[in-house]
Amino acid sequence: MxxxxxxxxxxxxxxxxxxxxxxxxxxxxxxxxxxxxxxxxxxLEGVVTNSANYVPLTPISFLERAADVYRHKTSVVFGSCVKYTWEETHSRCLKLASALVQLGISRGDVVAALAPNVPAMQELHFAVPMAEAVLCTLNTRLDSSMVAHLLKHSEAKIIFVDQQLLQVAQQALSLLSKDKIKPPILVLIPEYENSSPTNDIHEYENLLSSGSSNFTVRLPKSEFDPISINYTSGTVSSPKGVVYNHRGAYLNSISTFLCHGMGPMPTYLWTVPMFHCNGWCMIWGMAALGGTNVCLRNVSAKNIFESISLNKVTHMSAAPIVLSMMANSSPNDRKPLPHKVEIMTGGSPPPPQILSKMEQLGFGVSHGYGLTETYSAATICLWKPEWDSLPLEERAVLKSRQGVQVLCVEKVDVRDPETMKKVPADGKSIGEIVCRGNTVMSGYLKDAKATEEAFRGGWFHSGDLAVKHPDGYIEIKDRLKDIIISGGENISTLEVERVLYSHPAVVEAAVVARPDDQWGQTPCAFITLKEGFDEITEQAIINFCRDHLPRYMAPRTVLFEDLPKTSTGKEFSDYVQPMQLNELKLPRRGNNDITGGCRYKSPKLCSIDTDKFLERAANVFGHRTSVVFGSCVKYTWEETYSRCLKLASALVHLGISRGDVVATLAPTIPAIQELHFAVPMAGAVLCTLNTRHDSSMIAGLLRHSEAKIIFVDHQLLQIAQGALSLISKDKTIKPPILVLIPQSKNSSHPLLETSYIHEYENLLASGSNNFTIRWPKTEMNPISVNYTSGTTSTSKGVVYNHRGAFLNTIAIFLVCGMGPMPTYLWTVPMFHCNGWCLIWGMAALGGTNVLP
Known part of the structure; x- marks a missing residue:
């Protein structure tokens, strides 16, 4: 090792x-x-885990599938000189992985890259993990000293360097050599348009051609093995090496393209740096979808519009500064869009004015929020159809919110950082954004203390202050470190910046704290003006802010100058303070940092589980319709969640314990939807029986599954009673408890007067919606038993587990081309393969189940 x-x-x-x-x-x-x-x-007897039913999750599988499914589809385009299919990309990645092994790379070795958005970066994201190594992509804006520091810290064995950054890399290696540290092997990525041979260092294409396309991929031994290191920007502290694992990269890739509303074979323009959070994991995600990557070395408004027009781009991601550049671009640099282009933006909240302009240009903008530590987006401002009719300015304000948790994050919340109690969802009470889930980093490389601090209380602490609105949407107010305390009042720098951006002369703005003898701190604004507005004065900006803010929040100082930017779209103000420290005597951030007072608690493994779809649906889609059944039943997701909790509670009261089997004999009705969630919530296993079976077959399956309870539709009661009668003849077997599902919520049945039959709604009403869900001990625990038809042999009980149900649910709704909030008509029986797992899938998407 x-x-x-x-x-x-x-x-x-x-x-x-x-x-x-x-x-x-x-x-x-x-x-x-x-x-x-x-x-x-x-x-459950007979359940095994082996290579046939358990494969570690890794994004490498996306590329292998793309080479088969999308083999002749274009994988990558770069100018006029590079165009590969997915079959060719797969072959090149195999060769590159083979070449890395020949260079001495072994399991867990770190391979670094210092390059912009070029095809080699796409290939390295697959080839390095194929060699069972760890990719470390470095920010192209770093100087040689910082590059040397990160190479030393990561212990990189090889560094791939773009031609334009060769001097920086060579200086970094020279610094390492002076410190008696063996520098990594340097591999030059030439400029594709102007390639020239090199004699003293490895060249990318030559190295790749030395490898074999018959290379056997070294898949991870565990899905928790590291796949990449992404260093934080280090703008307010030393950069930290954030470790991603294969499992998190796989799940976040899916989560990100779902947030982006992508279907199969999109065309994606690369303006987000591939080195930043592994391109928000979209490098891997595009392979999953068989899409086309359009690489862009130099990001400018003109290049973006030209590339969209030439390549028929459907999607792109961009930092807020790129949106600002596009919105304020010259009309001469723009070209008509071939169709609506969807953009996902992240980083600091884009000003509503920029979002409005982008919408006017024909772009659809989605706003996500995340950090390096969360693999990219942890929340998305999920758009509600009813917002479409709102005025443009109101829509822009809503879009600037950070929104709700994405699908593969277990939980995102706003809590008091000291007590860890939830803040009220009133849009006013401020707390810290915390999250947990499979797409939270494994930890900081070689920094146990920082890892422990980040995970205190069993949550990842973002350091971002936010409020939660009544609809559950989160809105950032500021960084914990960035709050300005003036005369005892807290001032959000983001609130001040939003007002500054609304000024017609302002193109960029950043607000920081400045020491003040009387008030302690006062806001100081750094402004970049649009062309033609040079006459704007400091006092004019201050007066404008006073007209739109409480007086104490208005800046006392305004400086007009171009602001430094990062290629990752970090807040300009992160760089303002160190730059102006001597001139303005501004304090470095961190003076107002809040230390969590709660006792440290190690985070538990976050399993992937279908009940989390329902839990999220209740939070994200709470007031949207969950199910419709004729004219008598209509529930929201919030109501469905509450009913499932009550039903799970009632099952436990009936004696159901972990691993017990609960059977159903019913057609596609609301109770079957609820049982698909309530039974696993009670830690039990659901067994849905075919409604065409006779009493004899039902009796046989109930004996075999050892079901403790059976829920029976009123139309099938006679068959069920016949089955229970057959079971009762065997004095060694106790028949399951029978729960009758009546025709409607308020209907009655003569047999309900007997003592041995429970009624569904009465049973549900006896439960508590404060029930604590019995989450599976492991995600390989069984969730359901589905019997084969038995037409050619004896029926077999096929056992599904929580992990498989979760993953297949996502696969099915992707195959069906479903986006958020679909309306689905049930014609497939819910008892068949758990309705192809779409019962769970509709909860994941917040859709409406229409039952015939």
């Missing part, structure tokens, strides 16, 4: 929930599959 795995053990232990201050003993994560198998075997 190499040095990276040794030094990253702390981060991996942390992710597994076993790190504390005194105990560093931990099981190996590669043992996870075995643990899953042991747990599952305790619950």
């Amino acid at each position: 190499n040095k990276f795995f040794k030094t990253s053990k702390v981060a991996l232990r942390f992710f597994n929930g076993s790190l504390n201050r005194s105990n560093y003993g931990v099981r190996q994560l590669s043992q996870f599959a075995g643990d899953f198998e042991t747990e599952s075997r305790r619950l």
